[in-house]
Amino acid sequence: MVRRREKLPEVGWLVIGTVDKVFEYGAYLRLDEYNNMPAFLPWSELSSKWVRNIRDIVKEGQKVVVKVIRVDRRKGHVDVSLKRVSEGERRRKILEWKRAQKADKILEIVAKKIGKTIDDAYNEVGWKLEEVYGEIYKGFEEAVVKGAEVLKKAGVPDEWIEPLLNELKKHIEVKKIKIQYVLSVRSLSGDGVHRVKKLLCELYPEEEDKEIKVRIYTAGPPRYILEVVSTNFKKAEALTNSLLKRAERLAKKLNVEFAYQRVK
Known part of the structure; x- marks a missing residue:
């Protein structure tokens, strides 16, 4: 499951949500990147156009790209908006999400091969690559092109390097x-x-x-x-x-x- 290092998103961030429940006054989502944390999508943040039926916009089980508009850190409450997300932002976030899914799957495969947990994979590899390259998948792409030095530079332990490189070559073909x-x-x-x-x-x-x-x-x-x-x-x-x-x-x-x- 795709995860983020932060426990809560920041206001203005784009997040992926799965619609959980739909009511007349809005909808509740589960934020996929934040351990299925609940978030509220108010009716007023659904669309810039008048909507007769909320289910014309969102349905249970649907994945949507939304923008965080309020965060209550003490209570752990998050409010989001659908109408404030432009088409360009939506496309970029979906691409980012798909890349994160691929990275998560690769980490899971390699972790199993060397007897590690997925938590170990993120702590020992994923977050280190994200810190250096801005994105885990970007770090993977760099490693496919430049080799082990990319992983070593990020501080990835030696036990991960060879099996990770072998797996990356199976899944990632960098366009030239x-x-x-x-x-x-x-x-x-x-x-x-x-x-x-x-x-x-x-x-x-x-x-x-x-x-x-x-x-x-x-x-x-x-x-x-x-x-x-x-x-x-x-x-x-x-x-x-x-x-x-x-x-x-x-x-x-x-x-x-x-x-x-x-x-x-």
Whole structure:
């Protein structure tokens, strides 16, 4: 079951609720992320439009995204609103919820394999990843790309690392983006072949980055393909632009004709 570290949500937070009981004056929900804590959804917070029948909006058993509008910490009471949630907020929260469900399931599987409880899983792994990466699932994605170092950085105990990485590879496939440029590189000098090779070699990054792979291959001289593959679009764009600018500078020094065009 998906859980949150906090015992109570804060005012303004988006939460997932399951409609428990519907009355003429409102509805009671169970907050899925907070151990099924009850919350009240007043009639006035159902919709910005006039509603004839409350059941036209919510029904028992329905899951809804609501916004917290009041919290009584002493009594443990929470009031929520449905009408104050925009469509964009609703979509983002549902995506966050689905990712949290996947993370919870992975933690449960690994915990059973190493003889731990789900509480152990959250205390020793989940909350530590959330603290460093903002979200447990985000930490999992980082671990799939970068390996054990991500888990160690967050303080995950060694006994979890190998079985967790093995399980993550079964469940998480991080999407990669590909940037391609067609390069035109030629030289009329006597040692032109050497100059072209030197320029192409300089297109490779000076430092290795596990998140980014750079490949250069021929499409039939003088045309070559520069291919940059990464899980991080911004980093890939920045690196590609940097490599092309460096190649332009070197082309002038080597007296090599250099041009490039992005593949759409």
